[in-house]
Amino acid sequence: xxxxxxxxxxxxxxxxxxxxxxxxxxxxxxxxxxxxxxxxxxxxxxxxxxxxxxxxxxxxxxxxxxxxxxxxxxxxxxxxxxxxxxxxxxxxxxxxxxxxxxxxxxxxxxxxxxxxxxxxxxxxxxxxxxxxxxxxxxxxxxxxxxxxxxxxxxxxxxxxxxxxxxxxxxxxxxxxxxxxxxxx
Amino acid sequence: xxxxxxxxxxxxxxxxxxxxxxxxxxxxxxxxxxxxxxxxxxxxxxxxxxxxxxxxxxxxxxxxxxxxxxxxxxxxxxxxxxxxxxxxxxxxxxxxxxxxxxxxxxxxxxxxxxxxxxxxxxxxxxxxxxxxxxxxxxxxxxxxxxxxxxxxxxxxxxxxxxxxxxxxxxxxxxxxxxxxxxxx
DNA sequence: CCTCAAAACTAATATTGTTACTCTTCAAGA
DNA sequence: TCTTGAAGAGTAACAATATTAGTTTTGAGG
Numbered sequence: 001x002x003x004x005x006x007x008x009x010x011x012x013x014x015x016x017x018x019x020x021x022x023x024x025x026x027x028x029x030x031x032x033x034x035x036x037x038x039x040x041x042x043x044x045x046x047x048x049x050x051x052x053x054x055x056x057x058x059x060x061x062x063x064x065x066x067x068x069x070x071x072x073x074x075x076x077x078x079x080x081x082x083x084x085x086x087x088x089x090x091x092x093x094x095x096x097x098x099x100x101x102x103x104x105x106x107x108x109x110x111x112x113x114x115x116x117x118x119x120x121x122x123x124x125x126x127x128x129x130x131x132x133x134x135x136x137x138x139x140x141x142x143x144x145x146x147x148x149x150x151x152x153x154x155x156x157x158x159x160x161x162x163x164x165x166x167x168x169x170x171x172x173x174x175x176x177x178x179x180x181x182x183x184x
Numbered sequence: 185x186x187x188x189x190x191x192x193x194x195x196x197x198x199x200x201x202x203x204x205x206x207x208x209x210x211x212x213x214x215x216x217x218x219x220x221x222x223x224x225x226x227x228x229x230x231x232x233x234x235x236x237x238x239x240x241x242x243x244x245x246x247x248x249x250x251x252x253x254x255x256x257x258x259x260x261x262x263x264x265x266x267x268x269x270x271x272x273x274x275x276x277x278x279x280x281x282x283x284x285x286x287x288x289x290x291x292x293x294x295x296x297x298x299x300x301x302x303x304x305x306x307x308x309x310x311x312x313x314x315x316x317x318x319x320x321x322x323x324x325x326x327x328x329x330x331x332x333x334x335x336x337x338x339x340x341x342x343x344x345x346x347x348x349x350x351x352x353x354x355x356x357x358x359x360x361x362x363x364x365x366x367x368x
Numbered sequence: 369c370c371t372c373a374a375a376a377c378t379a380a381t382a383t384t385g386t387t388a389c390t391c392t393t394c395a396a397g398a
Numbered sequence: 399t400c401t402t403g404a405a406g407a408g409t410a411a412c413a414a415t416a417t418t419a420g421t422t423t424t425g426a427g428g
Contacts, residue, residue: 150334
């Protein structure tokens with residue numbers, strides 16, 4: 001029984017995300033990650049420069065997944081830009097619920113992948129400009145992302161403790177925000 | 185020169201917050217914290233059960249400070265509830281800017297001090313109910329906190345990369361959101 | 369068949385949080 | 399005044415972490 005593992009960098013990054021999602025961010029050690037790949041920890045350094053660089057790669061992967069979620073949210077193409085915006089923002093929240101640990105990691109990291117973020121933001125901005133006007137589109141976009149991101153983060157950190165229908169609250173908050181920009 | 189340090193638990197918690205704010209959360213080790221108090225690391229365990237419990241205490245302290253910020257924001261008592269809301273939400277953001285590492289720590293922690301959070305939320309809810317009606321006040325409150333929190337988190341993590349006036353964007357986003365709830 | 373690079377390994381280090389046990393101080397009760 | 403004991407400090411030691419250095423195995427190409 002020799003050394004037949006033959007791990008790839010992509011496999012490492014993927015497994016890291018899997019473990020983060022399964023056991024939580026705190027629990028991810030290089031030893032555990034290596035074990036899950038039938039390998040010893042130092043061998044990881046053939047493929048990854050450091051734990052930090054590995055996490056950067058995981059974050060990049062997560063952003064790609066999130067962008068994909070945005071993209072498919074537009075496939076069901078309802079013409080109304082307000083509806084499309086709601087689809088996008090709900091898709092964002094749904095992604096966060098489906099991948100909570102990944103989501104928190106990606107948005108708690110300073111050195112995020114600018115390109116993927118820009119691409120996502122563009123999809124929202126193009127449609128929100130129709131409500132707010134081009135001049136105010138950037139501010140309106142930022143508020144929209146803030147609203148969704150903040151809502152999700154407060155949910156994931158268990159800071160909405162008073163019960164009630166969070167889905168309805170989210171829908172209502174998004175609607176109010178978009179209405180606020182539409183009202184001239 | 186015997187053992188005359190006589191550290192108190194409060195002094196430890198306060199120093200921990202100071203170091204977190206000065207050097208960043210990642211850099212806080214019990215060794216460094218102890219050294220800053222002219223003490224050795226194991227001696228901390230006379231006052232604190234674990235690093236986790238220490239951080240909980242720091243979070244509680246931060247929530248108290250944030251609540252104080254909310255409270256003083258209301259002292260300048262403009263009668264208009266919309267103006268009061270804007271004061272509160274701006275005070276929230278200002279606090280986060282003044283204590284970025286503390287803020288991130290407090291709102292990234294699962295086991296937050298429920299009482300302080302409730303108290304803060306109540307101040308916002310009482311006033312937002314005047315716009316949205318009592319029935320929708322909880323949803324409106326949650327959206328408002330989400331908007332502010334999300335905006336601040338995206339700012340602090342450097343995810344608003346396209347420049348522009350962030351103060352103006354924040355003001356506009358808050359105004360749009362509140363307007364959205366007012367427009368029945 | 370040989371070689372050589374890729375990719376795994378073992379061994380070792382510094383730093384972390386944490387525990388067990390000891391020493392020093394000093395105030396309260398005898 | 400003497401003593402006693404608890405509070406708060408210290409030293410030594412451990413397990414786990416990320417990381418580095420150096421070694422061995424594998425397998426494809428010349």
